[in-house]
Amino acid sequence: MDQTWTRPYPPGPGRWLVIVWEAVALAFLAWATVRQFELTGHGAKVVACAMAAAWVIGAHRILQMGAYVGAAGLRIHGLVRSRTLNWHDISHVRLHRATHRVGPFEIESGMTVVIDRHDGSTINTELWAKGVDFHARPSLFRAVYQELRTRHLEACTK
Template sequence: MGSYWVRPYPPGTGRWIVIAWEAAALLFLAWATIRQFDLIGHGVRALAGSLAAIWAVGAWRIIQHGVYVSRDGVLIRGLVRSRTMSWRDIAGVRLHHTIHRLGRWELQRDMTVVIERNDGATVGTELWAQGVDFHARPKLFRAVYQEIRNRHRAAGEKKA
Protein backbone atom coordinates (compact mmCIF):
# COMPACT_ATOMS: atom_id res chain seq x y z
CA MET A 1 0.00 0.00 0.00
CA GLY A 2 2.15 2.77 -1.28
CA SER A 3 -0.59 5.36 -1.46
CA TYR A 4 -0.89 8.75 0.16
CA TRP A 5 -2.39 8.60 3.68
CA VAL A 6 -4.68 11.38 4.84
CA ARG A 7 -6.26 11.90 8.26
CA PRO A 8 -9.80 13.06 7.41
CA TYR A 9 -9.95 15.40 10.42
CA PRO A 10 -7.68 17.96 12.03
CA PRO A 11 -6.26 16.98 15.42
CA GLY A 12 -8.08 18.48 18.39
CA THR A 13 -6.52 20.87 20.88
CA GLY A 14 -6.79 18.14 23.50
CA ARG A 15 -3.71 16.51 21.98
CA TRP A 16 -1.59 19.54 22.86
CA ILE A 17 -2.98 19.51 26.38
CA VAL A 18 -1.98 15.84 26.72
CA ILE A 19 1.51 16.59 25.38
CA ALA A 20 1.94 19.49 27.82
CA TRP A 21 0.61 17.36 30.68
CA GLU A 22 3.13 14.62 29.85
CA ALA A 23 5.95 17.17 29.75
CA ALA A 24 4.95 18.45 33.19
CA ALA A 25 4.76 14.89 34.54
CA LEU A 26 8.22 14.06 33.21
CA LEU A 27 9.64 17.29 34.66
CA PHE A 28 8.21 16.31 38.03
CA LEU A 29 9.70 12.82 37.66
CA ALA A 30 13.09 14.33 36.81
CA TRP A 31 12.94 16.68 39.79
CA ALA A 32 11.94 13.87 42.17
CA THR A 33 14.64 11.54 40.80
CA ILE A 34 17.35 14.17 41.10
CA ARG A 35 16.36 14.89 44.69
CA GLN A 36 15.90 11.24 45.68
CA PHE A 37 19.25 10.08 44.34
CA ASP A 38 21.21 13.33 44.82
CA LEU A 39 22.19 13.39 41.18
CA ILE A 40 24.71 15.97 39.96
CA GLY A 41 26.58 16.70 36.74
CA HIS A 42 26.51 13.84 34.24
CA GLY A 43 23.72 12.06 36.11
CA VAL A 44 21.41 15.06 35.73
CA ARG A 45 22.30 15.44 32.05
CA ALA A 46 21.77 11.71 31.36
CA LEU A 47 18.41 11.75 33.13
CA ALA A 48 17.30 14.93 31.36
CA GLY A 49 18.40 13.61 27.96
CA SER A 50 16.65 10.27 28.50
CA LEU A 51 13.39 11.83 29.63
CA ALA A 52 13.51 14.40 26.81
CA ALA A 53 13.95 11.59 24.27
CA ILE A 54 11.06 9.63 25.79
CA TRP A 55 8.88 12.75 25.72
CA ALA A 56 9.80 13.57 22.10
CA VAL A 57 8.93 10.05 20.90
CA GLY A 58 5.70 10.05 22.91
CA ALA A 59 4.70 13.50 21.67
CA TRP A 60 5.36 12.46 18.06
CA ARG A 61 3.18 9.36 18.49
CA ILE A 62 0.41 11.44 20.08
CA ILE A 63 0.51 13.88 17.16
CA GLN A 64 0.44 11.01 14.60
CA HIS A 65 -2.22 9.05 16.52
CA GLY A 66 -5.46 8.51 14.59
CA VAL A 67 -7.14 6.98 11.58
CA TYR A 68 -5.85 7.66 8.08
CA VAL A 69 -7.44 6.74 4.76
CA SER A 70 -6.20 6.39 1.20
CA ARG A 71 -7.54 5.01 -2.04
CA ASP A 72 -6.10 1.61 -1.03
CA GLY A 73 -7.28 1.25 2.55
CA VAL A 74 -7.20 2.46 6.11
CA LEU A 75 -4.29 2.98 8.51
CA ILE A 76 -4.89 3.03 12.27
CA ARG A 77 -2.02 4.60 14.19
CA GLY A 78 -2.08 3.94 17.92
CA LEU A 79 0.37 5.05 20.55
CA VAL A 80 2.38 1.83 20.37
CA ARG A 81 1.57 0.19 17.05
CA SER A 82 0.01 0.86 13.68
CA ARG A 83 -2.25 -1.34 11.60
CA THR A 84 -2.99 -1.19 7.87
CA MET A 85 -5.97 -2.82 6.16
CA SER A 86 -6.91 -2.72 2.51
CA TRP A 87 -10.48 -1.86 1.59
CA ARG A 88 -10.97 -5.33 0.09
CA ASP A 89 -10.31 -6.88 3.54
CA ILE A 90 -12.98 -4.72 5.17
CA ALA A 91 -16.60 -5.89 5.22
CA GLY A 92 -18.00 -2.72 6.75
CA VAL A 93 -17.58 0.30 8.99
CA ARG A 94 -20.07 0.94 11.78
CA LEU A 95 -20.66 2.85 14.98
CA HIS A 96 -20.42 0.92 18.21
CA HIS A 97 -22.16 2.03 21.39
CA THR A 98 -19.75 1.53 24.29
CA ILE A 99 -20.82 1.08 27.90
CA HIS A 100 -18.18 0.87 30.62
CA ARG A 101 -19.35 -0.82 33.81
CA LEU A 102 -17.84 -0.74 37.25
CA GLY A 103 -19.86 -3.02 39.44
CA ARG A 104 -23.43 -1.75 39.33
CA TRP A 105 -22.51 1.59 37.79
CA GLU A 106 -22.31 2.53 34.15
CA LEU A 107 -19.44 4.96 33.82
CA GLN A 108 -19.52 6.06 30.20
CA ARG A 109 -21.77 5.68 27.21
CA ASP A 110 -20.32 6.71 23.96
CA MET A 111 -19.84 5.96 20.29
CA THR A 112 -16.73 4.60 18.64
CA VAL A 113 -16.04 3.62 15.05
CA VAL A 114 -15.45 -0.10 14.49
CA ILE A 115 -14.18 -1.77 11.34
CA GLU A 116 -15.61 -5.20 10.50
CA ARG A 117 -13.23 -7.44 8.58
CA ASN A 118 -14.27 -10.02 6.01
CA ASP A 119 -13.15 -12.83 8.32
CA GLY A 120 -15.71 -11.76 10.96
CA ALA A 121 -13.26 -10.04 13.31
CA THR A 122 -13.75 -6.44 14.39
CA VAL A 123 -11.03 -3.83 14.70
CA GLY A 124 -11.41 -0.91 17.04
CA THR A 125 -10.26 2.45 15.75
CA GLU A 126 -8.89 5.47 17.53
CA LEU A 127 -12.10 7.37 16.75
CA TRP A 128 -14.10 8.06 19.88
CA ALA A 129 -16.90 10.63 19.99
CA GLN A 130 -15.74 11.99 23.35
CA GLY A 131 -12.01 11.70 22.64
CA VAL A 132 -9.50 14.53 22.42
CA ASP A 133 -10.23 15.12 18.74
CA PHE A 134 -14.03 15.16 18.82
CA HIS A 135 -15.14 16.07 22.35
CA ALA A 136 -16.22 19.58 21.42
CA ARG A 137 -16.89 18.73 17.75
CA PRO A 138 -19.62 16.04 17.54
CA LYS A 139 -20.55 16.98 13.95
CA LEU A 140 -16.96 16.37 12.89
CA PHE A 141 -17.08 12.87 14.43
CA ARG A 142 -20.12 11.98 12.32
CA ALA A 143 -18.54 13.53 9.22
CA VAL A 144 -15.35 11.47 9.66
CA TYR A 145 -17.40 8.32 10.16
CA GLN A 146 -19.32 9.05 6.96
CA GLU A 147 -16.09 9.80 5.08
CA ILE A 148 -14.62 6.42 6.02
CA ARG A 149 -17.85 4.64 5.06
CA ASN A 150 -18.03 6.49 1.74
CA ARG A 151 -14.42 5.61 0.90
CA HIS A 152 -15.11 1.96 1.71
CA ARG A 153 -18.24 2.00 -0.42
CA ALA A 154 -16.39 3.67 -3.32
CA ALA A 155 -13.60 1.08 -3.12
CA GLY A 156 -16.23 -1.68 -3.29
CA GLU A 157 -17.86 -0.11 -6.34
CA LYS A 158 -14.46 0.22 -8.02
CA LYS A 159 -13.88 -3.53 -7.55
CA ALA A 160 -17.20 -4.51 -9.14
Template sequence: MGENWIRPYPPGTGRWLVIGWEAAALAFLTWATVQHFDLIGHGVRAVAGLVAALWVIGTWRILQHGVYVSADGVLIRGLMRSRVLRWREIAGVHLHRATHRVGPWKIESGMTVLIERHDGATVNTELWAQGVDFHSRPKLFRAVYQEIRNRHLASAR
Protein backbone atom coordinates in the same frame (compact mmCIF):
# COMPACT_ATOMS: atom_id res chain seq x y z
CA MET B 1 0.23 -0.08 -0.34
CA GLY B 2 0.41 3.53 -1.36
CA GLU B 3 2.03 6.16 0.78
CA ASN B 4 -0.67 8.80 0.16
CA TRP B 5 -2.38 8.57 3.55
CA ILE B 6 -4.53 11.50 4.65
CA ARG B 7 -6.18 12.12 7.99
CA PRO B 8 -9.74 13.24 7.12
CA TYR B 9 -9.90 15.62 10.09
CA PRO B 10 -7.66 18.20 11.72
CA PRO B 11 -6.29 17.22 15.12
CA GLY B 12 -8.04 18.80 18.09
CA THR B 13 -6.41 21.32 20.42
CA GLY B 14 -6.75 18.76 23.21
CA ARG B 15 -3.64 17.05 21.87
CA TRP B 16 -1.56 20.06 22.81
CA LEU B 17 -3.03 20.00 26.31
CA VAL B 18 -2.00 16.33 26.61
CA ILE B 19 1.50 17.12 25.35
CA GLY B 20 1.86 20.00 27.82
CA TRP B 21 0.52 17.86 30.66
CA GLU B 22 3.02 15.12 29.81
CA ALA B 23 5.88 17.65 29.70
CA ALA B 24 4.99 18.87 33.19
CA ALA B 25 4.62 15.33 34.53
CA LEU B 26 7.94 14.22 33.04
CA ALA B 27 9.69 17.34 34.36
CA PHE B 28 8.39 16.47 37.83
CA LEU B 29 9.53 12.86 37.38
CA THR B 30 12.99 14.06 36.39
CA TRP B 31 13.20 16.38 39.39
CA ALA B 32 12.01 13.64 41.77
CA THR B 33 14.52 11.15 40.33
CA VAL B 34 17.40 13.60 40.68
CA GLN B 35 16.37 14.41 44.26
CA HIS B 36 15.76 10.80 45.29
CA PHE B 37 19.06 9.47 43.97
CA ASP B 38 21.07 12.62 44.83
CA LEU B 39 22.27 12.86 41.23
CA ILE B 40 24.76 15.51 40.17
CA GLY B 41 26.57 16.45 36.96
CA HIS B 42 26.47 13.71 34.33
CA GLY B 43 23.75 11.80 36.18
CA VAL B 44 21.39 14.77 35.98
CA ARG B 45 22.16 15.29 32.30
CA ALA B 46 21.68 11.57 31.53
CA VAL B 47 18.29 11.39 33.27
CA ALA B 48 17.13 14.69 31.75
CA GLY B 49 18.29 13.61 28.28
CA LEU B 50 16.57 10.22 28.54
CA VAL B 51 13.31 11.73 29.74
CA ALA B 52 13.46 14.45 27.07
CA ALA B 53 13.99 11.81 24.37
CA LEU B 54 10.99 9.84 25.68
CA TRP B 55 8.90 13.03 25.64
CA VAL B 56 9.89 13.82 22.04
CA ILE B 57 9.00 10.28 20.90
CA GLY B 58 5.72 10.38 22.82
CA THR B 59 4.88 13.81 21.41
CA TRP B 60 5.52 12.58 17.87
CA ARG B 61 3.22 9.60 18.41
CA ILE B 62 0.50 11.80 19.92
CA LEU B 63 0.67 14.16 16.93
CA GLN B 64 0.53 11.25 14.45
CA HIS B 65 -2.18 9.38 16.38
CA GLY B 66 -5.41 8.86 14.46
CA VAL B 67 -7.06 7.30 11.44
CA TYR B 68 -5.77 7.85 7.92
CA VAL B 69 -7.38 6.79 4.65
CA SER B 70 -6.19 6.23 1.10
CA ALA B 71 -7.48 4.54 -2.00
CA ASP B 72 -5.98 1.30 -0.64
CA GLY B 73 -7.46 1.20 2.85
CA VAL B 74 -7.30 2.51 6.40
CA LEU B 75 -4.21 3.18 8.51
CA ILE B 76 -4.84 3.28 12.27
CA ARG B 77 -2.02 4.91 14.21
CA GLY B 78 -2.21 4.32 17.94
CA LEU B 79 0.23 5.40 20.60
CA MET B 80 2.11 2.10 20.61
CA ARG B 81 1.46 0.56 17.20
CA SER B 82 -0.01 1.13 13.78
CA ARG B 83 -1.99 -1.20 11.57
CA VAL B 84 -3.20 -1.15 8.00
CA LEU B 85 -6.47 -2.65 6.81
CA ARG B 86 -7.08 -2.93 3.10
CA TRP B 87 -10.59 -2.09 1.92
CA ARG B 88 -11.06 -5.66 0.67
CA GLU B 89 -10.45 -6.95 4.23
CA ILE B 90 -13.21 -4.73 5.65
CA ALA B 91 -16.80 -5.96 5.80
CA GLY B 92 -18.23 -2.75 7.25
CA VAL B 93 -17.68 0.47 9.17
CA HIS B 94 -20.06 1.03 12.09
CA LEU B 95 -20.80 3.41 14.92
CA HIS B 96 -20.67 1.70 18.29
CA ARG B 97 -21.95 2.95 21.63
CA ALA B 98 -19.16 1.96 23.99
CA THR B 99 -19.95 0.92 27.55
CA HIS B 100 -17.72 -0.31 30.34
CA ARG B 101 -18.71 -2.47 33.25
CA VAL B 102 -17.62 -1.62 36.77
CA GLY B 103 -19.04 -4.29 38.98
CA PRO B 104 -22.82 -4.32 38.49
CA TRP B 105 -22.85 -0.88 36.79
CA LYS B 106 -22.60 -0.02 33.12
CA ILE B 107 -20.88 3.25 32.31
CA GLU B 108 -21.56 4.85 28.91
CA SER B 109 -18.42 6.27 27.33
CA GLY B 110 -19.81 7.58 24.04
CA MET B 111 -19.71 6.70 20.40
CA THR B 112 -16.75 5.09 18.67
CA VAL B 113 -16.13 3.95 15.11
CA LEU B 114 -15.51 0.22 14.67
CA ILE B 115 -14.32 -1.59 11.59
CA GLU B 116 -15.70 -5.07 11.05
CA ARG B 117 -13.46 -7.46 9.13
CA HIS B 118 -14.73 -10.24 6.90
CA ASP B 119 -13.55 -12.84 9.43
CA GLY B 120 -15.96 -11.36 12.02
CA ALA B 121 -13.34 -9.60 14.11
CA THR B 122 -13.76 -5.93 14.96
CA VAL B 123 -11.03 -3.30 15.01
CA ASN B 124 -11.17 -0.18 17.16
CA THR B 125 -10.26 2.88 15.10
CA GLU B 126 -9.15 5.29 17.86
CA LEU B 127 -12.04 7.57 16.79
CA TRP B 128 -14.05 8.47 19.87
CA ALA B 129 -16.73 11.16 19.95
CA GLN B 130 -15.60 12.28 23.43
CA GLY B 131 -11.87 12.15 22.61
CA VAL B 132 -9.39 15.00 22.25
CA ASP B 133 -10.13 15.44 18.55
CA PHE B 134 -13.93 15.46 18.62
CA HIS B 135 -15.05 16.37 22.14
CA SER B 136 -16.39 19.80 21.17
CA ARG B 137 -16.90 18.95 17.48
CA PRO B 138 -19.64 16.28 17.21
CA LYS B 139 -20.47 17.19 13.59
CA LEU B 140 -16.87 16.56 12.61
CA PHE B 141 -16.99 13.12 14.27
CA ARG B 142 -20.04 12.17 12.18
CA ALA B 143 -18.44 13.60 9.03
CA VAL B 144 -15.27 11.55 9.56
CA TYR B 145 -17.36 8.42 10.14
CA GLN B 146 -19.27 9.09 6.90
CA GLU B 147 -16.02 9.73 5.00
CA ILE B 148 -14.53 6.40 6.05
CA ARG B 149 -17.80 4.58 5.39
CA ASN B 150 -18.21 6.19 1.95
CA ARG B 151 -14.63 5.33 0.97
CA HIS B 152 -15.26 1.73 1.98
CA LEU B 153 -18.49 1.57 -0.03
CA ALA B 154 -16.79 3.18 -3.05
CA SER B 155 -13.96 0.63 -2.92
CA ALA B 156 -16.47 -2.23 -3.26
CA ARG B 157 -17.67 -0.98 -6.64
Protein backbone atom coordinates in the same frame (compact mmCIF):
# COMPACT_ATOMS: atom_id res chain seq x y z
CA MET C 1 0.54 -0.28 -0.06
CA ASP C 2 2.75 2.58 -1.10
CA GLN C 3 0.49 5.61 -1.46
CA THR C 4 -0.48 8.95 0.01
CA TRP C 5 -2.40 8.84 3.28
CA THR C 6 -4.57 11.72 4.42
CA ARG C 7 -6.34 12.28 7.71
CA PRO C 8 -9.93 13.31 6.84
CA TYR C 9 -10.12 15.71 9.78
CA PRO C 10 -7.90 18.31 11.43
CA PRO C 11 -6.50 17.29 14.83
CA GLY C 12 -8.23 18.89 17.79
CA PRO C 13 -6.55 21.47 20.02
CA GLY C 14 -6.85 19.06 22.94
CA ARG C 15 -3.82 17.16 21.63
CA TRP C 16 -1.60 20.08 22.64
CA LEU C 17 -3.09 20.01 26.12
CA VAL C 18 -2.19 16.31 26.37
CA ILE C 19 1.36 16.99 25.14
CA VAL C 20 1.85 19.79 27.69
CA TRP C 21 0.39 17.57 30.44
CA GLU C 22 2.85 14.82 29.54
CA ALA C 23 5.77 17.29 29.56
CA VAL C 24 4.84 18.40 33.08
CA ALA C 25 4.43 14.79 34.26
CA LEU C 26 7.79 13.72 32.81
CA ALA C 27 9.52 16.78 34.26
CA PHE C 28 8.08 15.91 37.68
CA LEU C 29 9.20 12.29 37.25
CA ALA C 30 12.73 13.43 36.32
CA TRP C 31 12.85 15.79 39.31
CA ALA C 32 11.60 13.06 41.68
CA THR C 33 14.12 10.55 40.29
CA VAL C 34 17.03 12.95 40.72
CA ARG C 35 15.94 13.77 44.27
CA GLN C 36 15.19 10.15 45.26
CA PHE C 37 18.51 8.77 44.06
CA GLU C 38 20.49 11.93 44.89
CA LEU C 39 21.81 12.16 41.35
CA THR C 40 24.21 14.92 40.40
CA GLY C 41 26.19 15.87 37.33
CA HIS C 42 26.07 13.24 34.59
CA GLY C 43 23.42 11.13 36.33
CA ALA C 44 20.97 14.03 36.44
CA LYS C 45 21.75 14.90 32.81
CA VAL C 46 21.12 11.30 31.70
CA VAL C 47 17.73 11.26 33.45
CA ALA C 48 16.79 14.64 31.97
CA CYS C 49 17.83 13.56 28.46
CA ALA C 50 15.97 10.25 28.76
CA MET C 51 12.77 12.01 29.86
CA ALA C 52 13.13 14.62 27.10
CA ALA C 53 13.62 11.89 24.49
CA ALA C 54 10.57 10.01 25.78
CA TRP C 55 8.54 13.21 25.59
CA VAL C 56 9.63 14.02 22.03
CA ILE C 57 8.81 10.50 20.82
CA GLY C 58 5.48 10.48 22.67
CA ALA C 59 4.52 13.96 21.43
CA HIS C 60 5.26 12.95 17.85
CA ARG C 61 3.10 9.82 18.18
CA ILE C 62 0.27 11.81 19.79
CA LEU C 63 0.31 14.28 16.88
CA GLN C 64 0.25 11.40 14.36
CA MET C 65 -2.55 9.40 16.04
CA GLY C 66 -5.75 8.91 14.09
CA ALA C 67 -7.29 7.32 11.03
CA TYR C 68 -5.81 7.98 7.61
CA VAL C 69 -7.47 7.09 4.32
CA GLY C 70 -5.98 6.23 0.97
CA ALA C 71 -7.19 4.81 -2.33
CA ALA C 72 -6.41 1.22 -1.33
CA GLY C 73 -7.18 1.22 2.37
CA LEU C 74 -7.27 2.60 5.87
CA ARG C 75 -4.29 3.24 8.13
CA ILE C 76 -4.81 3.54 11.88
CA HIS C 77 -2.03 5.21 13.85
CA GLY C 78 -2.18 4.47 17.56
CA LEU C 79 0.10 5.63 20.33
CA VAL C 80 2.29 2.52 20.16
CA ARG C 81 1.55 0.85 16.84
CA SER C 82 0.05 1.45 13.42
CA ARG C 83 -1.85 -0.88 11.14
CA THR C 84 -2.82 -0.70 7.53
CA LEU C 85 -5.95 -2.40 6.23
CA ASN C 86 -6.98 -2.93 2.64
CA TRP C 87 -10.55 -1.76 1.99
CA HIS C 88 -11.40 -5.26 0.73
CA ASP C 89 -10.34 -6.80 4.07
CA ILE C 90 -12.90 -4.67 5.90
CA SER C 91 -16.42 -6.04 6.14
CA HIS C 92 -18.01 -3.10 7.95
CA VAL C 93 -17.26 0.32 9.45
CA ARG C 94 -19.62 0.90 12.36
CA LEU C 95 -20.26 2.92 15.49
CA HIS C 96 -19.92 1.29 18.88
CA ARG C 97 -21.30 2.60 22.18
CA ALA C 98 -18.37 2.17 24.55
CA THR C 99 -19.07 1.51 28.22
CA HIS C 100 -16.90 0.69 31.21
CA ARG C 101 -17.98 -1.40 34.15
CA VAL C 102 -16.98 -0.33 37.65
CA GLY C 103 -18.43 -2.81 40.10
CA PRO C 104 -22.20 -2.81 39.69
CA PHE C 105 -22.14 0.48 37.75
CA GLU C 106 -21.88 0.89 33.99
CA ILE C 107 -20.35 4.15 32.81
CA GLU C 108 -20.99 5.23 29.23
CA SER C 109 -17.94 6.75 27.56
CA GLY C 110 -19.42 7.68 24.19
CA MET C 111 -19.39 6.48 20.62
CA THR C 112 -16.32 5.11 18.87
CA VAL C 113 -15.69 3.97 15.30
CA VAL C 114 -14.93 0.25 15.04
CA ILE C 115 -13.71 -1.71 12.02
CA ASP C 116 -15.02 -5.24 11.47
CA ARG C 117 -12.85 -7.45 9.28
CA HIS C 118 -13.96 -10.35 7.10
CA ASP C 119 -12.00 -12.78 9.30
CA GLY C 120 -14.25 -11.90 12.26
CA SER C 121 -11.77 -9.72 14.13
CA THR C 122 -12.59 -6.21 15.31
CA ILE C 123 -10.20 -3.27 15.23
CA ASN C 124 -10.67 -0.23 17.44
CA THR C 125 -9.80 3.11 15.93
CA GLU C 126 -8.58 6.29 17.58
CA LEU C 127 -11.87 7.95 16.63
CA TRP C 128 -13.85 8.66 19.79
CA ALA C 129 -16.74 11.13 19.89
CA LYS C 130 -15.68 12.46 23.30
CA GLY C 131 -11.94 12.39 22.53
CA VAL C 132 -9.53 15.29 22.09
CA ASP C 133 -10.28 15.62 18.38
CA PHE C 134 -14.08 15.58 18.44
CA HIS C 135 -15.27 16.51 21.95
CA ALA C 136 -16.29 20.04 20.97
CA ARG C 137 -17.00 19.10 17.33
CA PRO C 138 -19.65 16.33 17.23
CA SER C 139 -20.64 17.15 13.65
CA LEU C 140 -17.04 16.54 12.55
CA PHE C 141 -17.10 13.12 14.22
CA ARG C 142 -20.23 12.18 12.25
CA ALA C 143 -18.67 13.54 9.03
CA VAL C 144 -15.50 11.48 9.51
CA TYR C 145 -17.54 8.37 10.24
CA GLN C 146 -19.56 8.93 7.05
CA GLU C 147 -16.35 9.55 5.08
CA LEU C 148 -14.93 6.20 6.19
CA ARG C 149 -18.16 4.39 5.34
CA THR C 150 -18.37 6.08 1.93
CA ARG C 151 -14.74 5.27 1.07
CA HIS C 152 -15.25 1.67 2.13
CA LEU C 153 -18.40 1.28 0.04
CA GLU C 154 -16.80 2.92 -3.00
CA ALA C 155 -13.74 0.69 -2.79
CA CYS C 156 -15.80 -2.48 -2.42
CA THR C 157 -18.08 -1.68 -5.38
CA LYS C 158 -15.17 -1.26 -7.80
